[in-house]
Amino acid sequence: MSAVVERFLKYVKYDTKSDGDSGITPSSEGQKVFARELVVELEKMGMQNVTIDDNGYVMAELPSNLDKQVPVIGFIAHMDTSPDMNGKGVNPQIIKNYDGNDIVLNEAENIVMKVEDFPEVKNYIGKEIITTDGTTLLGADDKAGIAEIITAMEYLINNPEIKHGTIKIGFTPDEEIGQGADHFNVKDFGADFAYTIDGGPIGELEYENFNAAGAKITVIGRNVHPGYATGKLINSMLIASEFVSMLPKKETPECTKGYEGFYHLTGFKGEVEETKLQYIIRDFDKNQFEKRKSMMSKLVDDLNNKYGARTVILEIKDQYYNMKGKIEPVKHLVDNAFEAMKQVGVVPKVTPIRGGTDGARLSFMGLPTPNIFTGGHNFHGKYEFIPSFAMEKAVEVILKIVEIYSK
Structure with a gap:
């Protein structure tokens, strides 16, 4: 099992369902618990300046190992899962060498992910995919993003010969209820620009979103x-x-x-x-x-x-508002992510986000932040799934973006 998949399967066990009626940040106790665990993990693996504030925002830094100035890149994901579906007791199922047929998620409850209803699953015949057990969501939105970012940072730490500029990472609470950027301190984060790892199927690259x-x-x-x-x-x-x-x-x-x-x-x-x-x-x-x-x-x-x-x-x-007008003046963000995908064998698909990310609001707060795929499908429900190889490719894309900007 690859490092990113192992990490993801661990993260989804945390119940981090956000609550739009709580009036506090983070809006649920589970997010606090998860945030503290991430801090411990980041410190243990060697990230620097690891912090968690009173609102549960986690930030960390991987210092540059270059002898020149290059842009400071940020990678951001959110810790909460959607309030639309139960996120407690997530019990992922691993389907190896998927055969293209309907997938029984829960035999006892007769919950089946039918190919006729979700035809995109046939794109992954022969691949390993991770599904729910039909009683909860999966949590790929956005624990896959967190797993992918941390796995990429771990790879850079374990391979110090790979040159890179300073990298900032941030994990936010309450994105699913539209509050993920409410207390995000752009100045303290200290990046010139960032990417949210919060998109859907492999290849998605987005810099337009809903108002x-x-x-x-x-x-x-x-x-x-x-x-x-x-x-x-x-x-x-x-x-x-x-x-x-x-x-x-x-x-x-x-x-x-x-x-x-x-x-x-x-x-x-x-x-x-x-x-x-x-x-x-x-x-x-x-x-x-x-x-x-x-x-x-x-x-x-x-x-x-x-x-x-x-x-x-x-x-x-x-x-939040459409970030397009904030990204177009720094379109190199999109162009370099596009090139990074191509270089690691991913077909880029520039599409509008039929939703929003923390990056939309952060772009209006002075931190231009387009969005990159996690690899997941059918977020916020019991039919959510994610192919393992798509998470692995997301890690490769993050590393390739770092490489491009190091030059």
Whole structure:
């Protein structure tokens, strides 16, 4: 078993599911535990200036062994896993020499990853792939990124004859709830630019991402005994369902692709008295992004006009913006990553991120940060998987980027 795979299988055992309602950073205790373990590992392997701050951000440095000045490169990944799916008790399954057929994830629960539903898995016939057991997510987003960065640093430490400039690494909490860069100290990090290792399938290289916002909608109802409810009862769940039905039905994640934006209902919890909805709003185009937020506000106003003022309460918070404008002036970041992939036998695929990374916000904070693949597929759910060789190639890409900038 390769070092990066062994490391990844160890990391996914930590429950680091983030919690958007906690109000603290990191948002879950498991992230603190994982961060402290990473600090111990980094110090033991010989990284320098290893730190962890009060908010759980882990940073470390590999000093230059060159006799000249070259850019300081950073590599960043996040420690949390998505709140959309259970991340406790992850039990990875290793499928060796995958045969191209459906994969039984959990025989007892009859959970099967069918090729007709996930045809991309056939790209890995003959390869080793790592899956879930059907009861949790896997955590490749982004523990694969952490494993790949640390494995690359370990290789450089163990092979001091390889020349490199100063390298900074950073591991952030709460990226999945849009807060990964909230307390990231760009000045203390000290890199000229960075890469997040937080992408999907092998070859992905991204410097465009969604503009993103989160919306919380609270619907206030009135409960009365149903036998005497005429003209009195107000069922908040029905009003919430009406709101959902008013949004464009084809502008959801499952109906969009490429540069198309969407509204995504991520939570619906209600009773007669009160119902809460949670949405994420996404669009690459800033004007369309603003229109989407305005539409949501208008629909809330329409329902309040219909049912009474403050029946429906809307809170919208911007999360991050499209980094394209911040990366284009330093396009060498993308060009050199593209070249690095080619040199290690990976076909580069420059695509827009239908999501976001810490790099999007960091780019607006003065640290241009495009995104590179981890190798994983189907993040945030029980059908998540990652090919072992893709993680190994990600390590090679990191090392090749370091080599290119050392020259």
